[in-house]
Amino acid sequence: EIVLTQSPGTLSLSPGERATLSCRASQSVSGTYVAWYQQKPGQAPRLLIYAASNRAAGVPDRFSGWGSSTDYTLTINRLEPEDFAVYFCHHYGLSPPWTFGQGTKVEVK
């Protein structure tokens, strides 16, 4: 089972700033099957990025992802008020089990 470790646990930023979130896998993720989700209180997760760097339909281009092997990053350029939320990385793909990171909370500074 691949363990995903996200850092930092909490990111305190102001609107307009850039957020950089990290996700490290305990072993190389085949096929870069890493996704990022945004979750707001009381809501289901929303898919932002799949296959490490592809934006899902309708996701603003201020969200970008990159990475390979064991290290993956989600960047949010120019934070908007609606971007303050919890973000999870996710290892998925062809062979289970699939796992999630513990989350990074992006909060207003």
Place this chain on the structure above:
Amino acid sequence: QVTLRESGPALVKPTQTLTLTCTLSGISVSSPDTRVNWVRQPPGKALEWLARIDGNDDTFFSPSLRTRLTISKDASKNQVVLTLTDLDPVDTGTYFCARMHPSYLAFDIWGQGTMVTVSS
């Protein structure tokens, strides 16, 4: 438009069995491209993948919960059913069903979730 909706009891007692239903709309549970997952989230904590069932009836389970989980589908109702036996208070949380996208495989469509509390 594809939607998923979870339903089930809000409160169950320890040692009982939980049965949750995910009703699909806009896609068929029997389609070869349909893969439906269950994911849960304890209050304030991380997401945990539980199980998946495909349109061809292939099933997959979390190794840590394999002995307690069953997943099946009811084609006549276009539903996926998850059961979790021998409940414990640590099973308390929100349970989501989520579709795996047919081509890029990430979980692109989620239900709103159903909160389950395990307490006597």
